Amino acid sequence: MFQNLVNIFFPKVCLSCNNGLADNEIYVCTNCRHNLPVTNYHLEKSDQVKKVFYGRVKLENATALLRFQKKGIVQHLMHNLKYKGHEEIGTFLGAWLGEELKNLYDYRDIDLVIPVPLHKRKLRKRGYNQVALFSEEIAKSLNIKPTESVLIKVNDTTSQVNKSRLSRWNTSKEIFATQNLELIHNKHILLVDDIITTGATIEACANQLLQAKNVKISIATMAMVE
Numbered sequence: 001m002f003q004n005l006v007n008i009f010f011p012k013v014c015l016s017c018n019n020g021l022a023d024n025e026i027y028v029c030t031n032c033r034h035n036l037p038v039t040n041y042h043l044e045k046s047d048q049v050k051k052v053f054y055g056r057v058k059l060e061n062a063t064a065l066l067r068f069q070k071k072g073i074v075q076h077l078m079h080n081l082k083y084k085g086h087e088e089i090g091t092f093l094g095a096w097l098g099e100e101l102k103n104l105y106d107y108r109d110i111d112l113v114i115p116v117p118l119h120k121r122k123l124r125k126r127g128y129n130q131v132a133l134f135s136e137e138i139a140k141s142l143n144i145k146p147t148e149s150v151l152i153k154v155n156d157t158t159s160q161v162n163k164s165r166l167s168r169w170n171t172s173k174e175i176f177a178t179q180n181l182e183l184i185h186n187k188h189i190l191l192v193d194d195i196i197t198t199g200a201t202i203e204a205c206a207n208q209l210l211q212a213k214n215v216k217i218s219i220a221t222m223a224m225v226e
């Protein structure tokens with residue numbers, strides 16, 4: 001009775017097409033689910049994602065669940081996730097990818113899942129890190145915990161004065177730092193993010209994490225621009 005009332009006032013709609021969901025559907029309707037452009041990279045052992053990082057950062061394994069196309073269904077999902085408060089899209093995609101990764105040999109020895117962090121200011125404004133639930137769900141599938149205390153996003157403006165011209169130009173890019181680095185010594189880390197476009201964010205994060213002793217890095221994202 002109560003649930004029916006909830007559904008009348010807040011009807012459950014598909015996070016992709018906004019049509020009403022049937023009782024057995026969650027997050028996304030069956031039709032949209034079938035139309036989501038999955039990459040199957042991890043299932044087919046494709047190097048498609050790893051290739052983006054050749055010569056930039058050493059990765060063990062790399063995958064993305066979906067193909068991102070402009071004006072496509074995935075862009076719509078990502079927009080709802082980042083700007084419309086639909087944090088649950090991260091849960092949906094994380095549970096999906098986690099279920100697939102947990103059965104794969106390449107991902108069997110992952111020790112930690114680390115989400116790409118948001119700057120504190122942005123976190124306050126948005127209220128959530130759009131990658132947090134995605135990372136939690138993947139970690140749950142792999143029977144481990146997400147670790148949010150190692151990688152942090154730092155504010156660079158205060159120290160800009162003393163930097164050379166080149167590094168000042170670089171400050172327009174995202175800057176990450178690490179703390180508690182001892183937590184990741186000798187670990188295989190799964191670094192997770194929402195979308196890979198140029199790969200610059202992942203590269204910056206991975207290079208920070210690689211400062212730890214004997215650390216291996218794999219990556220998994222919701223989507224990749226092709």
Ligand SMILES: [Zn+2]
Nearest residue numbers: 014017029032
């Ligand atoms: Zn739909």
